[in-house]
Amino acid sequence: MTEVIRSAASLREKVSAWKRSGMLVGVVPTMGALHDGHLSLARAARAQSDRVIVTIFVNPMQFNNPEDLKKYPRDEAHDLALLEAEGVDVLFAPGPEEVYPEGFATKVSVAGVSGPMEGAFRPGHFDGVATVVTKLFGMTQAGRAFFGEKDWQQVQVVERLVRDLNIPIRIIPCPTIREADGLAMSSRNVRLTAEERALAPALHGAMQGAAAAIRGGAPVEAALGEARAAVLAAGFSGVEYLDLRDAETLEVATALDRPARLLAAAVLGEVRLIDNIAV
Amino acid sequence: MTEVIRSAASLREKVSAWKRSGMLVGVVPTMGALHDGHLSLARAARAQSDRVIVTIFVNPMQFNNPEDLKKYPRDEAHDLALLEAEGVDVLFAPGPEEVYPEGFATKVSVAGVSGPMEGAFRPGHFDGVATVVTKLFGMTQAGRAFFGEKDWQQVQVVERLVRDLNIPIRIIPCPTIREADGLAMSSRNVRLTAEERALAPALHGAMQGAAAAIRGGAPVEAALGEARAAVLAAGFSGVEYLDLRDAETLEVATALDRPARLLAAAVLGEVRLIDNIAV
Structure with a gap:
């Protein structure tokens, strides 16, 4: 059974118990609408960790385009069924008010690697990514995090951030999964x-x-x-x-x-x- | 004996061993030139933690005034003797290149509480504080951090940051220590x-x-x-x-x-x- 958790406090309690018994926690941060690319990350996490958390949070802070945010596909029930089948321990799916409660005022920015390409065409995108990823690492206290190479620049930003802020987690980049005709899954x-x-x-x-x-x-x-x-x-x-x-x-x-x-x-x-x- | 550690990697090794045996780690972040105010923090940490780390790092990123940075008092040998007397386990005293290695590119900013007063008169100061404190929390993986109320605004910034980034640490503010004539120790x-x-x-x-x-x-x-x-x-x-x-x-x-x-x-x-x- 994959347990669905929505509050950071409940998640922390769960994770603390795991960590007290010496378990290595792996996390797969996603925005849901899961496809085989995400599932390959869950499988990697399953193979390389004692407990696996998949997070689903469509992070408003990383969307520069409100239309894109509105149209971003969401289907949690289907996602949950897929994660059950992969033996994921916890689906952490907080609401926006849990991630950004009233009074929230902190931003994590990464210069350099976040500048060109996605950074140039989606202003503010990587501040949103860096901030939410830092939060998810804090909430899950995971020892390993699995990211798809499909978002190559994001992987570089996250690796830079983890090194720069001395976050005790290892980033594991995983290959892009493609359709038979070569289209990268998205x-x-x-x-x-x-x-x-x-x-x-x-x-x-x-x-x-x-x-x-x-x-x-x-x-x-x-x-x-x-x-x-x-x-x-x-x-x-x-x-x-x-x-x-x-x-x-x-x-x-x-x-x-x-x-x-x-x-x-x-x-x-x-x-x-x-x-x-x-x- | 207070062990002096200068690299984040050695510190992590030390702390990981402590945490594996279930110990609660307390940290007192300082810029050295220790006085009774700092020592009261070390004592509070000693009373409320299993192991105590005092950090000494004169953080260039939080000095808006280069003259102030240059003239900031430094006396590590004397500081170490004081910490020995308080039974501090580790003095973590990294050099600037350990904290900000080549390629470092990440900044943590807290809006709101960091705006007025020190934020207005020392532009960039609280970005430097927020960034280095996030790093020190990551490096020490402490469960409790002790800060002096002398820097009241700093305490508010750090509490905001810890809440906002879901850093698994509790901030313990401690009263300002004063000279007999009322001057706040600094x-x-x-x-x-x-x-x-x-x-x-x-x-x-x-x-x-x-x-x-x-x-x-x-x-x-x-x-x-x-x-x-x-x-x-x-x-x-x-x-x-x-x-x-x-x-x-x-x-x-x-x-x-x-x-x-x-x-x-x-x-x-x-x-x-x-x-x-x-x-």
């Missing part, structure tokens, strides 16, 4: 029309093309330009960025002398999709 | 000349006068004005603020319908002194 994919869904994999396809070209020695800017054009030609209405970046610092990379990552955000109909791959 | 007092030292208690005296007048029903602004004038007449070169405030929210108070606090900062020679008392 809770927002359900908002694509059937037609959009059919052409969505073009983003990943174009990125793979660019990565192969760059690995093969093609000039970086030319390869990226071709990929951007291919995404637009496939039917996306805009490419916010499609960049080659240092995998850790997220600074623009112009060569492959250090581990690099190709990261992109593009708009398809009413949905903004992101993806990233190693180069 | 590491900065050693920088007063003999003449300045003799007239320094006038600040506390004027505050007591105002508190008595307000309790007796005098109009608040008149009582505060008189106290400010008295501080200047005593030889202080400036009064940055001498305010009646809500004890918790730190909003300006004009009546005694809620717990109120009188707080002041004034400049004497080259030294800035602060103090506060209940009304």
Whole structure:
């Protein structure tokens, strides 16, 4: 049975008992609308921890776009059934007033890695992420936290934050899970029309093309330009960025002398999709 | 024997062993130059915890004035002897590069309570405090932290921060310790000349006068004005603020319908002194 907990105080009580008996707690922070990507994180947590908490909280502080927040898919009953099947111990699903009670006044900001890409196109997004993640780590007192590499920049922000604030937790990044046609799984994919869904994999396809070209020695800017054009030609209405970046610092990379990552955000109909791959 | 530890990794190892055997860890964060005020905190920690860590770190991030940082008194050998006598288990005294290693990029900010008074006269000060305190709580994993009420506003900022970020620690505020003539103990007092030292208690005296007048029903602004004038007449070169405030929210108070606090900062020679008392 997966126990549903909604208050930080009850969660703390639960976790304290676990920790007193020496258990290692793993946490998977999510915004719900769970798909196989999330479940792969729950499985990793299950394998690497004594007790597993999955959190579901659609964090208003990290949404720069109120429309996106409103339309973000929610289905807790279905999510709970999926977590039961994975043997998750606790679903922690607090309401907004539990996470941000009256008088709440604190913000955690990470400079540097949070600046470009998602940081530039979604102002305030990473302050919201950094703040809620710090809170969830405090509430769960977990020793390990599992994040999907789908949100590569988020992983870098969280790793920076944990190191900088000396939070006693280890971050475990887990590979992106994809549909058979290559589309990265995302809770927002359900908002694509059937037609959009059919052409969505073009983003990943174009990125793979660019990565192969760059690995093969093609000039970086030319390869990226071709990929951007291919995404637009496939039917996306805009490419916010499609960049080659240092995998850790997220600074623009112009060569492959250090581990690099190709990261992109593009708009398809009413949905903004992101993806990233190693180069 | 008080063990001196300088790296966060060694401290974590030490603390993990304590916590595995169920011990409650108390921490007293200081900037060194210890006086009886600090020692009273160490004693409170000793009485209310199984193991006591005193931290000494002159935190550059919380100094808005580089001159004040440079002149801040430092005497670790003497501090250590005092802590030995109090039975403190660990002196954690990291260097700046241990606390803020290359690449450090995270900031914790608390709005509201950190705005007026020290926040207004020392821009950035409370960001520095909030950030380093969050780090020290993460490094020490303490269950209780002891802070002096001498820094009343700081206590409110830290309590807000701990609540807001769900840090699993309890803040224990401890009363201000004073010299026989009423001067609040402060590491900065050693920088007063003999003449300045003799007239320094006038600040506390004027505050007591105002508190008595307000309790007796005098109009608040008149009582505060008189106290400010008295501080200047005593030889202080400036009064940055001498305010009646809500004890918790730190909003300006004009009546005694809620717990109120009188707080002041004034400049004497080259030294800035602060103090506060209940009304």
